[in-house]
Amino acid sequence: MTLKPGSQASLRAANIRRVLAAVRSRGVLSQAEIARVTGLSPASVSNIVRHLGEAGTVDVSPGVRGGRRAQEVRIRSEQGLVLGLDFGHRHIRVALADLRYTVLAERKRACNVGASGSDALDVAQSLVAEVLEEVGGTHRDVRAAGVGLPAPLPVDGRLASWPILPGWDSIDPRGDLGERLGVDVYADNDANLGARGELVFGAGRGIANLAYVKAATGLGAGLVVDGRIYHGYAGSAGEIGHLTIDETGPICSCGNRGCLETLVGGPFLLELIRHSHPHLRTVEDLVQAAVDGDGGCRRVLADAARHIGFVAANLCNVVNPERVVVGGDLAAAGEVLLEPLRAAMPRYAVISVAETPVVAAETGDRAEVLGALVLAAEQVDLLGEQAEERWDGVGTPAPTAVAQAGSALRQREDARWG
Known part of the structure; x- marks a missing residue:
């Protein structure tokens, strides 16, 4: 089933994703802050958060915001891991985090990145193996990877013709790294990732x-x-x-x-x-x-x-x-x-x-790798197609529909993680 553009159900599905995007981009928000960030009414935010909590997509817990008690909303950390890879001119840095942006492991190694794209990818693959081993994880636990390079990257993720990385002429960063890691890879310019890192962490x-x-x-x-x-x-x-x-x-x-x-x-x-x-x-x-x-x-x-x-x-x-x-x-x-x-x-x-x-x-030389984690997490679909298909069409999400979507997500992840 595909939602009809402009329909009430389509609008409600879009609002849910707006709430998720706001929480994901900032790590933790109160319900009042979500309303301010998204422009949704407090009542709509309350309904969406309640249903996302029932679906197991977010955690809601008491907290203090601005000196007042509030309900704080976070993405559930159990829904998988993301990888961030920063290719500098003279180094490669790799980080592994959960969907709450808690960094679980990190590695950095000196490397002449521009000399050979293939060699740089070898180093990156080795560092990924190290961070996964540190946390006792496997590639099956990783839901997406973000990668940054010091060069312009068109929307298709392939390197533009650019003399700054002469050894990357035949390299497709997304495709080649994705094949090596067995996960979906998303790429952007390193400065853009630095901006992402500072937006969320700094x-x-x-x-x-x-x-x-x-x-x-x-x-x-x-x-x-x-x-x-x-x-x-x-x-x-x-x-x-x-x-x-x-x-x-x-x-x-x-x-x-x-x-x-x-x-x-x-x-x-x-x-x-x-x-x-x-x-x-x-x-x-x-x-x-x-x-x-x-x-x-x-x-x-x-x-x-x-x-x-x-x-x-x-x-x-x-x-x-x-x-x-x-x-x-x-x-x-x-x-x-x-x-x-x-x-x-x-x-x-x-x-x-x-x-x-x-x-x-504020994030120092980690801005780009942290931004790569954010880029990866932004691509993870926390709801799945069912959440867009099953709405009551009246004005609020149907509780059973979202709960079913969350249950299906957990079943898929259970199968994914073995």
Whole structure:
């Protein structure tokens, strides 16, 4: 049975999924908060939550919100696991979590990801096996996996033609990784995943319009508009690393001159400091020296911050976010980076957005892998088709229909887990 678009039953099914999406994206919400987030009436939320509780899809428990007693709603954790995989330029990080976003195991390994896509997938597969072994799980327990890569990813999940990952020309991240792991895989750009991670776990909580700037080996931005990641027409929104800052500047890997990435990317900054500080080998070394008070390293980061501030100001002019969150390796410098970045913005931003708050990411270098977990969990159908097919069509969900859907889900999962 297929619900008729626009019908009362279709509307009620959509409302249930809105409630689930709100709870899943924030981990835990009171019923009053669900009503505010979804725009549904408190009575409708109460009915939906009650039926989802009867179906075994959510847990409802007493709590305190804003100093007042409230009924807190969470996704049930027993409904399976999700994987998050973050492919950086120089590392691979894998995390395993339940559907409440409780991270159960995590691994990170150094890897030259761009050199060979096949080798990088081998490392990722090995790390997945390690985290599953740690929790005593198997691939059958995993319901979905999210993966992030430092390159534009069109809506079909395949890598765009991009010189930043030369060893991935023949790789289909979703398809190839899905075959290796035996689960459905969903892919996105790493900056978009960083934005997701901060929305759920960090400085973006409660923010509907956000700009997440990742400043590391490369530069990218994840843009959140009305609570949703904005990908653009071809999936390349937020590629700020390839905005031209100096038309006569160095040649970039993309073929243009003077891109932001050629001025503030990790390799460029290390080259600037190489002659005076030959002992600094990594961006982490540079950042730590700046935090410890080294004048040369502070100058390098301050100059980089001004370039990033120019781009952040123009992002604010165009997108008008409530907050700018800065993540990536450079963000570990804290105010050493953020103070000159903020100081540069009023020069380039219109008055109405010149004072947009700029803060450091709260999730540190885990933002992308946490965002990958969120991406995976968002794809998990907690209700199944029966929940969309069986409604009373009057105005409230039929209790037996939702309960039957939940029972069917549990039976499928029992069979899935053996």
